[in-house]
Amino acid sequence: xxxxxxxxxxxxxxxxxxxxxxxxxxxxxxxxxxxxxxxxxxxxxxxxxxxxxxxxxxxxxxxxxxxxxxxxxxxxxxxxxxxxxxxxxxxxxxxxxxxxxxxxxxxxxxxxxxxxxxxxxxxxxxxxxxxxxxxxxxxxxxxxxxxxxxxxxxxxxxxxxxxxxxxxxxxxxxxxxxxxxxxxxxxxxxxxxxxxxxxxxxxxxxxxxxxxxxxxxxxxxxxxxxxxxxxxxxxxxxxxxxxxxxxxxxxxxxxxxxxxxxxxxxxxxxxxxxxxxxxxxxxxxxxxxxxxxxxxxxxxxxxxxxxxxxxxxxxxxxxxxxxxxxxxxxx
Numbered sequence: 001x002x003x004x005x006x007x008x009x010x011x012x013x014x015x016x017x018x019x020x021x022x023x024x025x026x027x028x029x030x031x032x033x034x035x036x037x038x039x040x041x042x043x044x045x046x047x048x049x050x051x052x053x054x055x056x057x058x059x060x061x062x063x064x065x066x067x068x069x070x071x072x073x074x075x076x077x078x079x080x081x082x083x084x085x086x087x088x089x090x091x092x093x094x095x096x097x098x099x100x101x102x103x104x105x106x107x108x109x110x111x112x113x114x115x116x117x118x119x120x121x122x123x124x125x126x127x128x129x130x131x132x133x134x135x136x137x138x139x140x141x142x143x144x145x146x147x148x149x150x151x152x153x154x155x156x157x158x159x160x161x162x163x164x165x166x167x168x169x170x171x172x173x174x175x176x177x178x179x180x181x182x183x184x185x186x187x188x189x190x191x192x193x194x195x196x197x198x199x200x201x202x203x204x205x206x207x208x209x210x211x212x213x214x215x216x217x218x219x220x221x222x223x224x225x226x227x228x229x230x231x232x233x234x235x236x237x238x239x240x241x242x243x244x245x246x247x248x249x250x251x252x253x254x255x256x257x258x259x260x261x262x263x264x265x266x267x268x269x270x271x272x273x274x275x276x277x278x279x280x281x282x283x284x285x286x287x288x289x290x291x292x293x294x295x296x297x298x299x300x301x302x303x304x305x306x307x308x309x310x311x312x313x314x315x316x317x318x319x320x321x322x323x324x325x326x327x328x329x330x331x
Contacts, residue, residue, distance in 0.1 A: 138204055139204060194288055203254065225245060256285050
């Protein structure tokens with residue numbers, strides 16, 4: 001996949017920041033031990049000088065280099081055991097003086113096994129998703145601004161009476177808890193209901209909080225995503241939107257069903273939904289269409305996954321946008 005220079009710079013800047021932070025924390029720990037526990041620091045210094053002693057042995061070209069190296073090695077192992085014992089004795093974790101790299105594979109160098117480390121790929125994808133989100137018109141709101149008073153306490157829909165305020169209070173609570181616990185035990189979510197009831201707003205609130213926790217969140221309308229993927233599929237762009245959507249920590253696919261009805265879009269929807277389910281990556285999908293309308297537009301294999309493998313949140317009430325317009329509130 002081709003990444004923009006800005007995305008590449010952000011990824012490697014973050015990698016360098018992580019490494020510098022890890023080293024700064026370790027240096028602070030060493031300084032603390034040096035001042036408060038000279039006995040521990042003495043052992044730590046002995047271990048730290050191992051490389052220099054080995055280099056001196058090799059450069060000296062003595063008569064029995066192998067035996068000398070083995071002696072240093074044994075002394076080092078003994079010192080490490082002693083260091084852990086002393087740290088524990090003084091109430092410190094056994095690894096208190098080690099550098100805690102964000103990525104144990106590459107030690108925040110970005111290279112592992114001669115190839116780009118997985119941590120770099122994750123950062124590149126994260127910043128590429130953020131770059132793609134910059135073109136999206138969906139605003140990320142705040143749960144605190146979600147006003148339940150716009151939902152009546154009594155509402156009749158298809159001959160059945162509901163309490164939309166109660167239903168939406170439960171939906172709000174679920175979305176807040178979802179964002180708080182992400183990614184632990186977070187299923188894919190299907191938001192179902194007519195236009196103007198807060199589906200996009202609540203999913204945007206979730207996106208904002210989860211993104212602020214450091215996870216990659218891709219969010220836009222199904223129409224926009226499918227249009228980009230189609231252009232890339234037929235060589236009209238060198239981007240790889242599909243790859244970003246499949247690998248994002250969370251994908252929010254807004255307004256499913258509003259896109260042009262074509263076999264390509266149907267296949268695209270199935271591929272995204274099925275692939276992310278198989279990879280156990282949660283997806284939040286909203287639609288303004290009813291189940292029957294959606295079923296006529298999509299194949300059974302899409303509908304069976306939406307209705308059987310997603311947590312369904314139903315939105316009921318009057319179009320809030322229309323209510324606000326009648327009150328002279330324009331948003």
